[in-house]
Amino acid sequence: MLMKIDKIIGSAIPLKGNDIDTDRIIPARFLKCVVFDGLGHHVFEDDRREEKSRGSVHPFDHPEYKKGTILVVNNNFGCGSSREHAPQALKRFGIKAIIGESFAEIFFGNCLALGVPCLRVGEKEAALIQTMIEEKPSEQYTVDISDLTLKKGKDVICPLFMQGTVQEQFLSGTWDVTGILLENQSLIKQVASRLPYLNWA
Amino acid sequence: MGKTLYEKVLEIHTVAKLPSGHLQLFVGTQLLHEVTSPQAFAMIRERDLKVLYPSRNFATADHIIPTTSYQRPFADTVAEEMMQALEKNTADFRIRFFDLEKEEGGIVHVIGPEQGITQPGMTITCGDSHTSTHGAFGAIAFGIGTSQIRDVLATQTLSMEPLKVRQVRIEGKLNPGVYAKDVILFVINKLGVKGGVGYAYEFAGSTIEAMNMEERMTICNMAIEAGARVGYVNPDQKTYDYLKGKPYAPKDKDWDKAVSFYESVRTDPDARFDDTVVFQASSIEPMVTWGITPGQSVAVTGNIPLAASVPPGEQKLFKEALEYMSFTEGTPILGTPVDVAFIGSCTNGRLSDLEAAAEIVRGHQVKKGMLALVVPGSQKIKRQAEQMGLHTIFKEAGFEWREAGCSLCLAMNPDQLKGKQISASSSNRNFKGRQGSPTGRTLLMSPAMVACASIYGVVSDVRELIQERKK
Ligand code: SF4
16 A cells, blocks of 8 residues: 655746745644645745735746646755644645755655655756746656656756655655554554553453 | 663564664554644544554543633634544544543543553653653653654554663752752753753652652653653552552452563663763752743742853853843842743642642732632542632632643633733743743743742742741
8 A cells, every 4th residue: 555656747836045934834823723634725825925915926826836746945945843734734735746955854754754755956956947947837847756856858957866765765655654554463463462451451 | 681661661562673764663552632633533534544443542632621611612713623623533433532521631641640541661652742741650651743643543553763761860858848840840951951852761769769640740741841752750659559440540350460560661770771860859949940941940049040151052042031031141030020820731730739839828819910820630630629628728819710721831722921921830831932922921830839929929939938837
């Protein structure tokens, strides 16, 4: 039942700026929720509203980026809170992979647990990709996890970086911890039968 | 070579070593509450999974509960929605729910021990960082995130990286007016709020051994504030006496087997620790926090530190704290005016805490203009306290006697500070905005010290009041 992730194909969204924190990704007032479902609508809500009031358009409101599944960011993306709401909100908006100069560690781990790969590129490459997207928003890209490249059609735009062990987790489907844990059902039962306190009335 | 309790408990709960190098650990008991569980249940439904061991999961509602009245529906619609989600999830998946309507509700970390669910040698998880509380019984208990709650629901296991073990030994007799809360605030001050990262803290030594179970819970509760996800005390006769006869405790012929199991998980005399620190109980005074982390504290007779005495790495936080608190470096903490007194929370909302505070309050009046709250940790504690007449002592002094819940500990319910109010609080976190107002200020201290502050309206030394009483 493990879900392998080796390629993400789709159009992209450029989101410029360093240190974009989890509170900006999903404002704190949306943390008091019962399910993650609605979070996709509120992603970047305050930033989007602010852009609007200034008469400009936030990338997440831009009609041409709306279907984007690959998010391209800059430095230290996702810093701030350890809650899973930020990656959940992005995923539920439709983001399937994130390319950036660097990611906050906990955010990176939370994305991994949701099956959203975060891949690193250099500063120049990040700017280059963002410009390419702005020039032609409808362009389809491929994030290839098996050879760690970003492609446009068959052409390689640039290499992507990801730790070998993390790459392996996406390719083998073992990023899905629940799936792995479930595979050990019989071992779980064995431990349970051995634990003294489970056998007392 | 002997083993620590931590190593032994992990060993008997290990299911497998995972490809990631982490351990798959069996969770003996999962505790659930309304704030962090609904998304996990939603994920279970989304993926069409089952709850593997419903009988090893227990739920209660505590964070969002209004403490003036439990009248449903709650005025706060989000709170009502969370409550309904918990009721539905526990009913659908056949999980035991400790219901307010049946008078068995309370804070999750109070209910576990109260019901005898928390037992030595067990692994316990909950979507809440203060799960370390249950370590007081010699359980390995720690807080987890939403996707781990989902994993425990679906498999009764989770993936985790083992911790190192530091023994924190406290030796000798505590002075009068010094409580478990002062001991843990002192330890956090000495070892730092990040000092325990990567460690489980084993609390030991004659001071800890002399403590009753509720005091040990106060200590383990705040292990997380020292950076240690796990804090524990080896089980002993006090642990067994406390547990025996509780609703979920082993019964009849199982009891003797249980005690020998509990004895077997105790740390061996020749166990090796990754680190050991020792403190003398006699050097501990009543403690008060002055800043925005539980490590920023001083003895009640002490001064807020001078910038010059603060290490370079902590300068930024030091300045931030002074600015937020509107305090001046080098000034005494004694005499700091307070607006609110809060006695409660999973740190200090148990019967012995209420008794200690009532003992101070008896015969006195709350300073005019102050708001003073007592919020028992559970409905059972509330009943017991009422049978003892504690509520009368508090009410006559001018305290509000509330229903059980988390209340002003993190103010997810209507109990909140206003503006820049300062509260003397028996809870565990003095983070910015923690008590409901983005500019509100929190001084952490023992319940007796909170009671004392409520009488004088300023931070006061409870030892003086105790001395007076004796005369
Ligand atoms: S009393 Fe405070 S710390 Fe304890 S569970 Fe409730 S909110 Fe968390």
